[in-house]
Amino acid sequence: MSSIEQAGEFNLIHRLTSISSPNVKLPIITGIGDDAAIYRTGNDRVQVVTTDALIEGYHFDFAFYSMEDAGYKAMAVNLSDIAAMNAHPILATIALGVPRSVSMENLEALYQGLTVGASAHGVQIAGGDTTRAPVLMLTVTVIGEAKASEIVYRNGARTGDMICVSGTLGGASAGLDILRHGIKPEAVGSTAWNLLVARHLRPTPRLDLVKEWASQGIRPSALIDISDGLANELHHICAASGCGATIWESRLPLSEALRAAVILERGSVDYALNGGDDYELLFTASEQALKNANPASFTTIGTITEKDILLHRTDGSLEPLVPAGHDHFSAI
Amino acid sequence: MSSIEQAGEFNLIHRLTSISSPNVKLPIITGIGDDAAIYRTGNDRVQVVTTDALIEGYHFDFAFYSMEDAGYKAMAVNLSDIAAMNAHPILATIALGVPRSVSMENLEALYQGLTVGASAHGVQIAGGDTTRAPVLMLTVTVIGEAKASEIVYRNGARTGDMICVSGTLGGASAGLDILRHGIKPEAVGSTAWNLLVARHLRPTPRLDLVKEWASQGIRPSALIDISDGLANELHHICAASGCGATIWESRLPLSEALRAAVILERGSVDYALNGGDDYELLFTASEQALKNANPASFTTIGTITEKDILLHRTDGSLEPLVPAGHDHFSAI
Numbered sequence: 034m035s036s037i038e039q040a041g042e043f044n045l046i047h048r049l050t051s052i053s054s055p056n057v058k059l060p061i062i063t064g065i066g067d068d069a070a071i072y073r074t075g076n077d078r079v080q081v082v083t084t085d086a087l088i089e090g091y092h093f094d095f096a097f098y099s100m101e102d103a104g105y106k107a108m109a110v111n112l113s114d115i116a117a118m119n120a121h122p123i124l125a126t127i128a129l130g131v132p133r134s135v136s137m138e139n140l141e142a143l144y145q146g147l148t149v150g151a152s153a154h155g156v157q158i159a160g161g162d163t164t165r166a167p168v169l170m171l172t173v174t175v176i177g178e179a180k181a182s183e184i185v186y187r188n189g190a191r192t193g194d195m196i197c198v199s200g201t202l203g204g205a206s207a208g209l210d211i212l213r214h215g216i217k218p219e220a221v222g223s224t225a226w227n228l229l230v231a232r233h234l235r236p237t238p239r240l241d242l243v244k245e246w247a248s249q250g251i252r253p254s255a256l257i258d259i260s261d262g263l264a265n266e267l268h269h270i271c272a273a274s275g276c277g278a279t280i281w282e283s284r285l286p287l288s289e290a291l292r293a294a295v296i297l298e299r300g301s302v303d304y305a306l307n308g309g310d311d312y313e314l315l316f317t318a319s320e321q322a323l324k325n326a327n328p329a330s331f332t333t334i335g336t337i338t339e340k341d342i343l344l345h346r347t348d349g350s351l352e353p354l355v356p357a358g359h360d361h362f363s364a365i
Numbered sequence: 366m367s368s369i370e371q372a373g374e375f376n377l378i379h380r381l382t383s384i385s386s387p388n389v390k391l392p393i394i395t396g397i398g399d400d401a402a403i404y405r406t407g408n409d410r411v412q413v414v415t416t417d418a419l420i421e422g423y424h425f426d427f428a429f430y431s432m433e434d435a436g437y438k439a440m441a442v443n444l445s446d447i448a449a450m451n452a453h454p455i456l457a458t459i460a461l462g463v464p465r466s467v468s469m470e471n472l473e474a475l476y477q478g479l480t481v482g483a484s485a486h487g488v489q490i491a492g493g494d495t496t497r498a499p500v501l502m503l504t505v506t507v508i509g510e511a512k513a514s515e516i517v518y519r520n521g522a523r524t525g526d527m528i529c530v531s532g533t534l535g536g537a538s539a540g541l542d543i544l545r546h547g548i549k550p551e552a553v554g555s556t557a558w559n560l561l562v563a564r565h566l567r568p569t570p571r572l573d574l575v576k577e578w579a580s581q582g583i584r585p586s587a588l589i590d591i592s593d594g595l596a597n598e599l600h601h602i603c604a605a606s607g608c609g610a611t612i613w614e615s616r617l618p619l620s621e622a623l624r625a626a627v628i629l630e631r632g633s634v635d636y637a638l639n640g641g642d643d644y645e646l647l648f649t650a651s652e653q654a655l656k657n658a659n660p661a662s663f664t665t666i667g668t669i670t671e672k673d674i675l676l677h678r679t680d681g682s683l684e685p686l687v688p689a690g691h692d693h694f695s696a697i
Contacts, residue, residue, distance in 0.1 A: 070491035072456055074406045074510070084506055085494045086460040092496070124404055128418040128460075128504040159402035162417045162504075164424070172460040172494075172504040174416055178406070 067186050067273075068117035068258060069177075079184060081177040083114035089132075089168040097212040100139045102234045103171060104146025110260065111175040112154055112238035113312040117258035118186075119243055120179035124159040125151055127173055130166025147173070154240050183252065185316070190255035190274035194317040196335040197253075199239050201288035202263055203301055206308025208233030210297055221294040228290035236312040242330055249325050253316035262307040266315050268356040271342055274317075280335030280354065281345045306344075307357040399518055399605075400449035400590060401509075411516060413509040415446035421464075421501040429544040432471045434566045435503065436478025442592065443507040444486055444570035445644040449590035450518075451575055452511035456491040457483055459505055462498025479505070486572050515584065517648070522587035522606035526649040528667040529585075531571050533620035534595055535633055538640025540565030542629055553626040560622035568644040574662055581657050585648035594639040598647050600688040603674055606649075612667030612686065613677045638676075639689040 069083035087093060087107045098106075108125065115122040127147060131140065151158055156175065208229035211221065218226040239258070246252065255274055257266045263285075271278050285305045292301055317337055335345075344354040401415035419425060419439045430438075440457065447454040459479060463472065483490055488507065540561035543553065550558040571590070578584065587602045595617075603610050617637045624633055649669055667677075676686040 067492075070456065070458065072491065072508075074410065074412065078406065080406065080412065080508070082456070082458055082491065082506070082508060084458040084460045084492065084504070086462055086496055086498075086502070086504060088462050088496060088498045088502070091498065124402065124414070126402065126414055126416040126506060128416045128506075130418055130420050130502060159404065159414065160399075160416065164418055164420060166418075166420045166423065166502065167499050170418070170420070170462060170498065170502050172416070172418060172502075174414070174458060174460075174506040176404075176412070176414060176508070 068114040069120070071118065071184055073181065077181050079120075079179055079181045081115055081118050081120040081179060081184070082174065083111055084172060084174040085111050085114065086170065086172040088170050098234065099146075100142035101146035101149070103169065104143040104148075105150040105235055106146075107171040107173045108147050108150030108156075109236050109238050109312065111173045112150070112156065112240060113236070113258040113260065115175055115177040116238050116240045116243050116314060117256055118177070118179070119183050119246065119253070119256055120177040121243065122154055122156045122175050122177040122240065124157045125173055125175045126159055127161035127171070129161065129163045130168070130170030131163060132166060132168055135169060143171070154238065183247065185253050185256040186273070187255050187257050187270050188273035188275075189253075190270050190276050190278075190317040190337045191319070192276060192337055192339050194254050194319055194337040195323065195333045196267070196278055196280060196315070196317050196337060197323070197331040197333050198259070198263065198286060198313055198315050199242050199331050200311070200313040201286045201291070202259065202311055202313060203304030203306075203308045204229050204232035204288050204291050205236060205310035205312070206233070206262075207291050207294055207297055207299075207301075207304045209310065210299070211294070216296070220296055225290040225293040228288065229294060232290075233310060236310060238312055239314045242314055245327065245330060249327075251318070251322060251326055253318045254322070255317045257315050259309075259311045259313045259315050261309045262357065263315065264306045264354050265356040267354065268342060270315065270317065274337075277338040277340040277342055278335055278354075279338055279343045279345060283345075283347045284332060284334040286332040286334075306354070400446040401452070403450065403516055405513065409513050411452075411511055411513045413447055413450050413452040413511060413516070414506065415443055416504060416506040417443050417446065418502060418504040420503075430566065431478075432474035433478035433481070435501070436475040436480075437482040437567055438478075439503045439505045440479050440482030440488075441568050441570050441644065443505045444482070444488065444572060445568070445590040445592065447507055447509040448570050448572045448575050448646060449588055450509070450511070451515050451578065451585070451588055452509040453575065454486055454488045454507050454509040454572065456489045457505055457507045458491055459493035459503070461493065461495045462500075462502030463495060464498060464500055467501060475503070486570065515579065517585050517588040519587050519589050519602050519605035520607075521585075522602050522608050522610075522649040522669045523651070524608060524669055524671050526586050526651055526669040527655065527665045528599070528610055528612060528647070528649050528669060529655070529663040529665050530591070530595065530618060530645055530647050531574050531663050532643070532645040533618045533623070534591065534643055534645060535636030535638075535640045536561050536564035536620050536623050537568060537642035537644070538565070538594075539623050539626055539629055539631075539633075539636045541642065542631070543626070548628070552628055557622040557625040560620065561626060565642060568642060570644055571646045574646055577659060577662060581659075583650070583654060583658055585650045586654070587649045589647050591641075591643045591645045591647050593641045594689065595647060596638045596686050597688040599686065600674060602647065602649065606669075609670040609672040609674055610667055610686075611670055611675045611677060615677075615679045616664060616666040618664040618666075638686070
């Protein structure tokens, strides 16, 4: 018998995929391997579907998550997967596993969080299933839509493309460290404390950028959301696109709050490269494609190359960018 | 704090729905409260989406479920919800929570079961999420489609309609009792034993009937799948449709296998009325609507009335039909 740890998450997905997709057929356009599955429903319209499970003790801990936070975040991470396909979310279904320790009021707070997360983006909760479970288990499925020509996969990056990220990086995992280690607001400043903790508990799916791109006729060449850390996600894009990348440490967008939290054990650059849960968008595009883009909505951090994934350090050195993101099976 | 047991499953769904659906808007046509949610994607096409979670120790027990059985059944129960809307399933997503005790081979067997269940109905597994959990948790979401005019809800039953069921009833819960009580094949006959156990472990979603109706231009007036027992599901149709019903004990379709298993503690009629997990279809239709239907594909068990839900016993007595199906919160 082989353990799942030995196989690792990538091999696991590969082996399971080979069982369930013996021969891919229409109308599915893409399946396992991107942020969401795409299927065609009309001549030029596609539907986009994504599922993510959040499980108490693994993805969140009620020591520092409220029920409403857990609901909000379960919705947000799924909406982020829709954003990562450059699509627009429409509706969500919820499967809840509920332990005996959860009261009716707890469950209402959880639904409140789900609803706040959904309605902020015009998404409707359309149904679901509620049952008993030994710990709280929250599976959200979101269905979105797009024109077929709008969908952006991970595999479209081309040599010479710019590598860009939305927002700032690293704050969410710094926020998690603050919560895990019980760091007090006084230790990092209460403004920074609040911002970093909110980055972890209440991430914003960057659907605003998807809308902005749609209104300006901009289409990235490759797109992914940063759930497992920038380094890891950049490796995903390069693997899918068959290319390399070079990024510059000095260009990484670090928030003021992250820079302020100097007492944290990891440096802000490490958080930015390897911290998970930011749910910002990582994308590539030609300079031409971005000529009308709002420069305030993203930061260019590097360039797509033919091969090798490299990091230019601020001290001038050049080193391989090692993917050190979260593996749901090796890390737990 | 109120416990969920006090509220009961119906109130639970009602209270959560009032949080998440403050004002229902397009393009969702129906949401929480039927077997699946419906939303419009084209002028005359709708998409149908349903989610169900199966959790180890609550919905299945590895004492008598193989990994492949668990995968098969998780897929089948979701496909049954698509059948219960008179729609055609297209694709599925899977969210898996996996405990440490599960090996790679176990997980492959689970996926094999999911794939067998899906491909029997031309359904493709299009993606999903796999993560750690304390027990095996298996959430399947299925998306289907239909013409808008084909969709059948629970609320369309009208006085004078016939009440019909597909296949036979009660076998699945008799099979569960056989497994739970460790009843040996010799005690009920090996043919009956195998048939009843298979009814529980490997239910068939009745998508064949949906196809048959489509080809013959037949549309039931109300439709639901029998997951929680006939009595319970008939109450759902009557509540949604604002009507009553009378059914005849003598007309209940009992399989030979169920009749053969006379040593079981509950009588075969009790299994047929109150046993869950059959995944047959319960539907209502006018006599006119069924005039071209294949009489071998269903059994007429009663009539829709203005009010009261009644059971004509074989001994000539008339009694209220009490819903005694499974409540996922009161029963556990």
